[in-house]
Amino acid sequence: MDAHDIFKKLTRGTNLNLKKAIQVQHTKVPTTPVKNEPPSEESIQPSRIDRGKKKLSKMRLAALKQEEVNHLRNQERISVTGPNIPDPLRTFEDLKSVYGLSTVLVDNLLHSGYTSPTPIQSQAIPLMLQGRQLLACAPTGSGKTAAFLVPVFHHLGCPKHSGIRAVIVSPTRELARQTLRECQRLSEGTALRCHLVKKAPTVTRSSKQYAVPKCDLLITTPNRLVYLLKQDPPAISLTSVEWLVVDESDKLFESGAKGFRDQLATIYNACDSTTLKRAMFSATSTPDVARWARKNLTDLALVTVGHRNSAAEQVEQELLFVGSEAGKLVAFRNLVHQGLKPPVLVFVQSKERAKELFTELIYEGINVDVIHADRTQLQRDNVVRSFREGRIWVLICTELMGRGIDFKGVNLVVNYDFPSSAISYIHRIGRTGRAGQPGKAITFFTQDDSVNLRSIAYLVQESGGNIPEYMLGLKRPSKRVRRQLESHALQRESISTTPSYQQDKERKQLAFRKKRRNQAPETYPRKIKKPSTQQ
Structure with missing residues (x-):
């Protein structure tokens, strides 16, 4: 509203004498100094509107970006819960531009046969790069091993002489060997040293050679690692471990003779570093694992790809x-x-x-x-x-x-x-x-x-x-x-088509041969040749 509009409103319904108004205009009127008063609301209003528009546009852009992220997660069937979840990866180039991964690691990923991130890799890698503790469940054959190895290698950086800094626990020796092959493939050119625990009895005989201070990442099965930890003194130290990854976590959390819950507790207690982070991966999930993770892991993120505990659709x-x-x-x-x-x-x-x-x-x-x-x-x-x-x-x-x-x-x-x-x-x-x-x-x-x-x-x-x-x-x-x-598995009939009497006969013969082999040396003394005397 300008001065003319104000004048019209104030003079509405009045008769003005133009001659007198002209005379008054030419008379001298004493002027008073202008005071520096705060600007009126009318002058402030346009700047507030501009700022509001800018704020609204930022909120709109953030909403559009979140909608795009949600669409990508729905498309890849990714379900994630936890505070401050990062956006999923779209390409492996994002690892270099956003998270600062080395070109060597990204090239190793591409040379391993991955052209783009799998669903579990696109969400689990950013979370672990942020140092978040993680419980992940994804279908079999979806690239879970690379999903936890890449952020661990990035976190380790270069070799250090501070002992073991990362441990990967697998339920079987075959899976541990397979993880070692994947480690060697992805860490090529980084100078990081990966080691697989050999058979425990042979290790302890040469514990000085197996002290593992020259190892950055250790791969092991639960029983072998616990055997080394329980030696007096312990044949291995886990006090400097920064990342503990449990592969096939639902199997390792099983109790009883077939599970490894007690061994896993011993390993957890041995990893007493204040900077320790844990990540658990599996193709299936059980309530016991999720309950334990929510209770004991801080800043936890849970990632599930597809329907939980579902078979592969292909x-x-x-x-x-x-x-x-x-x-x-x-x-x-x-x-x-x-x-x-x-x-x-x-x-x-x-x-x-x-x-x-x-x-x-x-x-x-x-x-x-x-x-x-x-x-x-x-x-x-x-x-x-x-x-x-x-x-x-x-x-x-x-x-x-x-x-x-x-x-x-x-x-x-x-x-x-x-x-x-x-x-x-x-x-x-x-x-x-x-x-x-x-x-x-x-x-x-x-x-x-x-x-x-x-x-x-x-x-x-x-x-x-x-x-x-x-x-x-x-x-x-x-x-x-x-x-x-x-x-306790079902009691089933024998697969063998050999008649039962023939099986009993073979079983008795086998037992007899085993008994003969185990006989004491006094019963069947060996003949010792006398040394020949030369004249």
Whole structure:
């Protein structure tokens, strides 16, 4: 509002004498000094409006950016909870421009076969680069190993002579060796030193050579590390550990003979650094792990890719009723006669049944071998190497190989014995269909396997498989029955087709030969040759 508008309002309804107004204009009027008064609201209003517009535009840009981030997470099926979550990666170039990763690390990622970040990598890597403690769950074959190795290598930077600074704990020796290979591939050119704990008894005999101060990152299984920690004095020190990564965390958190909860507690207590950060990764999640993480980890972020505890969608799944235990062998021989496309993994529930199935299939005209806990480490390494190189077509194994092992191009997984739980099923069939490649899984079941049939049928249906209605309508077993089945597998008939009397005869002969070998030397004294006297 200017002076003219004010004048019009003040003079509305009055008659003015223009002559007098002109005379008054020419008369001298004493002037008073102008005071420096604060500006009026009218003069302030435009600047406030400008600032409000700028603030509104910033809020609008932030909202648009968050909407774009949410769309990307929904597209990749990423679910994340926690305070101050960073944006997911779009390309590996963001690692250099946003987080300052070295060109060597990014190039190693690209040379490892990754063209763009997988869903778990796009969200887990930024969180760990911020130093956040993490609980991550992603499907099998989704690149979880690289997701925790890259930020750990960036955090370690260059080699230091301050002892072990990062520890990766794996449930099996095969998975630990596989992690070591991935470490060597991703750390090439960084001068960081990665080490795998060898067999514990041989280590302690030369503890001075194995003191590991020249190691930046240590890879181990729980029992071997605990064995070294319990020596007097301890053969290894974890006081300078800055990152502790637990791979297959749900398996390691299991209690009882099959789990490693007590060993994991010993390792946690040994890592007493004030700057320690923890990260836990797995393809399946259990309430115990999530409850422990929320209670004990500060500044925690939880990342889940896809549906929690779901099977891989790129795996074609089939449930095949075989009638009885004898029908399993008939069904598998039919698969062989129809033409198997190697490599093939066959899962059984125990090492005894693995040996029996190997004996039955060795004369089928296919290259078959077996791996279980009774075989020596050298034998297991040779079998795994031969399977990777294609010299073995069919590999019979127990749950030992169901955790994290990455075999390239496995075309078929056969669950010869029904899995003891839905989590076991997810890990078994996760050996095929890795890195987006298609695969197939066939699961044999009998009438005795109806306890877990309903839960696994739902998993197959969620992945797009066709399931008969009667399977989905089966009664859900109680929690006590499910836990009992997980701890004690079903008693099944022998796989062997050898007559029982022949088996008893062979068993007695084996026991007799073993007894002869264990006889005391006094019973069967050795003949000692007398030295010949030379004249």
